[in-house]
Amino acid sequence: MSGLEVVDVSHGYGAGTGRVEVLHGVSLAVAPGELVALAGPSGSGKTTVCHLAAGFESPERGAVRVDGRPAAEIADWAVVAVVPQQHGLLAGLSVEDNICLPAHRAGVDPAAAFTRLAEALDLGAFTRRGVAETSLGEQQRTAVARALVLAPRLAVLDEPTGHQDDDHVEQVVAALAATARAGSAMLVATHDQRVWEVADRVVRLDEGRVVV
Numbered sequence: 543m544s545g546l547e548v549v550d551v552s553h554g555y556g557a558g559t560g561r562v563e564v565l566h567g568v569s570l571a572v573a574p575g576e577l578v579a580l581a582g583p584s585g586s587g588k589t590t591v592c593h594l595a596a597g598f599e600s601p602e603r604g605a606v607r608v609d610g611r612p613a614a615e616i617a618d619w620a621v622v623a624v625v626p627q628q629h630g631l632l633a634g635l636s637v638e639d640n641i642c643l644p645a646h647r648a649g650v651d652p653a654a655a656f657t658r659l660a661e662a663l664d665l666g667a668f669t670r671r672g673v674a675e676t677s678l679g680e681q682q683r684t685a686v687a688r689a690l691v692l693a694p695r696l697a698v699l700d701e702p703t704g705h706q707d708d709d710h711v712e713q714v715v716a717a718l719a720a721t722a723r724a725g726s727a728m729l730v731a732t733h734d735q736r737v738w739e740v741a742d743r744v745v746r747l748d749e750g751r752v753v754v
């Protein structure tokens with residue numbers, strides 16, 4: 543199947559008395575062109591699902607596949623691109639170089655996508671500045687632009703509007719929706735109702751289980 547498949551996944555951390563069971567038989571799918579919001583209380587397991595979908599780790603039980611391949615085996619940002627909760631930008635690089643890095647590594651000219659995303663996400667005034675000299679909200683939009691620059695098969699975004707004011711939330715939401723319309727599968731972990739409103743579906747987690 544194309545897109546993201548999370549099939550009957552159980553996952554936890556640690557061992558013995560320190561063991562924490564986080565996910566219990568979680569299944570969900572995100573098809574190409576679909577934007578799915580992942581909602582749920584703090585600690586319900588949203589970031590854990592994002593990490594598994596991003597391939598940062600393998601599930602202890604069940605399967606996580608992107609376009610039919612185990613997510614943890616994919617190291618190609620044209621296939622899976624990520625906005626981690628802490629953004630994961632390279633502090634020594636400029637905003638522009640961070641955004642263009644996946645394209646440069648893939649041997650793709652990022653010029654058109656970079657110009658479009660810098661405008662759409664209001665980054666134009668400081669693209670030459672080091673990311674360390676930008677605000678947290680600007681860094682978050684930089685991380686969103688970096689995730690979208692290759693129009694990946696799957697984008698996984700963990701709370702991508704958390705540091706934005708209302709106008710910039712609108713811009714981020716519009717960029718995510720446009721990327722989905724262009725064919726990417728989008729998984730967005732978020733408490734933000736404005737993202738839920740544009741999502742094709744909202745999948746809710748509670749204590750590591752999908753609830754309806």
Ligand SMILES: Nc1ncnc2c1ncn2[C@@H]1O[C@H](COP(=O)(O)OP(=O)(O)OP(=O)(O)O)[C@@H](O)[C@H]1O
Nearest residue numbers: 555556562564582583584585586587588589590591
């Ligand atoms: N590396 C880890 N070791 C032990 N427990 C962990 C680890 N990572 C997460 N947890 C625990 O797993 C549970 C789910 O965490 P997770 O970050 O996935 O939740 P979340 O829904 O994203 O929360 P939030 O909305 O606060 O970001 C929490 O109880 C958390 O304390």
